[in-house]
Amino acid sequence: METPEQTVMERLEQGTAPPPEAELPPAHTFEVKNMSIWYDKKRAIDNVTMDIATKHVTAIIGPSGCGKSTFLRALNRMHELTPKTRLEGTVLLQGQDLYSSNIDPAIVRRRVGMVFQKSNPFPTMTIGENVIIGLRLNGVRDRKFLNERLEKSLRMAALWDEVKDDLHKPGTSLSGGQQQRLCIARTLAVEPEVILMDEPCSALDPIATAKIEELIYELKTNYTIVTVTHNMQQAGRISDFTAFFYMGRLIEFGATTKIFTNPTEKQTEDYITGRFG
C-alpha cells in the first residue's frame, strides 16, 4: 500500500502493480436481432441489431423522433401500451425471447425496470409506500421483509439519509431530484436485472443531475443500465457504450470513448459535433 510519505525511490522499489489481465468482452444481457417496430403504418425502428452489455451503461443518443425511446421501451415491452404497434425480430433477455407467446409482459417489466423523464411518484402514497408498492402488488405482505427492502432500495438510490425520518410524508413532497431518486428506489425494490432510463435527468438541475449520474455509476456494478439522453456530455460521462440512432436505424454502436473522439460514421460525427440539419 502506498503512503504519501514514501519517497519516489521507495515507490519504485516497491514496484508497479502487475498489468491487469486482458479484459474479457462483457457478457450480453440483451441480444436484439433485426428489430423493426411500426406504429400503425409508420416504421419507428428499422432492422436494428445490437447486443447490450451486462453490468455496463449503454447510452442511446440521436435527434428527436429517431426511435431511441421506442427502442428502449421495446426492451421491456412498454411500447405495446401504444395502440397499433407491431414488432418484428427478436429480443433475447439472458437468452430468453421476450416476445415469445408464453412470456407475461408484467414479468418482463419486473425484470426490466424503467425510470422516466419526469419523476412520477404515486401522488396519494407516502415515500415509503411508493418504494414498496411493486412488492405489495406482487403479494408480498411480510412487514419485516418490506421494511428491509424499503431501506435497502432507498440506500441504493442514495436517498435514505435524506428521507429516513419522513417516510410517512407524501412522495410528492420531495424535490424534483429526490422524486427521481425515489422512482429509482421504486424500480430497485423489485430487484430487476436491468434498469431502463428515458432521459432521467432532463427535468433536473445540475446538482440533482450529478447525484443521478453518480447513482448510475454506482448501480452499474449490480445492474445493466440502458439510458436515453439528449445530453452528449452526460452520455460521455456515464456510459461505457453509445448507440447513435437516426430515422429509426442504428447508425453506429461502440465504446463511448471511440464514438466521442473518433466516430466511424460521418452521420454520427455530424450529429455529436452539432453539424446536423
Add this chain to the structure above:
Amino acid sequence: MVIPKHILGTFDEVLTSLRKDLLMMAGLAERSLDRALKGLLQRDDDLCANAIADDEEIDQLEKQIDKDGFEILLRFQPVASDLRRVVSAIKLSPNIERVGDQATNIAKRARKLNRHPPLPEVEWIVPMQAYAMSMFKDSINAYVRENVELANSVCSRDKQLDDMNRDANKKLTERMMEDKDQLRGYFNLLLVSRALERVGDHATNIAEDAVYTAAAEDIRHKGSLIAST
C-alpha cells in the same frame, strides 16, 4: 477540405479564430527563423534584431491560443474532430513558440558571429537550414490541411536532420581543435546547428499532432514501444 458548418454559428467563429491565431503564430515563427538565418548568412544585425523582436508577439499568441482553447472547451464542450482540433491547437502552440525561441537563439548567436571576421564554415549550416525550414512549413501545412501523408513524411525526415546535426558537430569540433583562435565562433555555429535540429524536433511534434487531428491516431513514441516489447 470543406468541413460542414455547425448549427451553432458562434462555435464556427471561435474555431476559425483559434485556427487563424495558430496560423499567424506559425507564420511569425517561420518569418523569425528565416530572418535569423538570413541575419547569420548575410551578416545582417538588423535582421537578427527583427527576428528577436518577433518572439514577443509569438509568446503573446501562445497565451492567447491557450486562453481561447480553454474557453472553447468550457463553453462548447467539443467532441470528435472538433475536440481533436482544439486539443491539438493547445498542444501545437508551445511547439511553435519554441521554434520562435530557437530563431531567437540563432539570431543571438549570429550577432555574436557578426562581430568577428566571417567563417567559411557557416556554409555548413545552409543545407540544415533548408531542411529544418521545410520540415516546419510542412508540419504546419499538414495540420492545416489535415494531411496525414505529409505529416508522416515530416516525422520520417527528422532522422536525416539529426544526422546532419551530428555531422556538423563532428566537423565543427574538429575545426575547434585545429584553430583555437576561432573557438568561440565555431562554438556559436555548433549552437546554431543544435537549434536547427531542435526545430526539426518541434516540427515532428507538430506533425504527430497533425496525424492525431486528422486521423485520431497517436503515432508518438512508436519506436520506443517496439523496442521495449
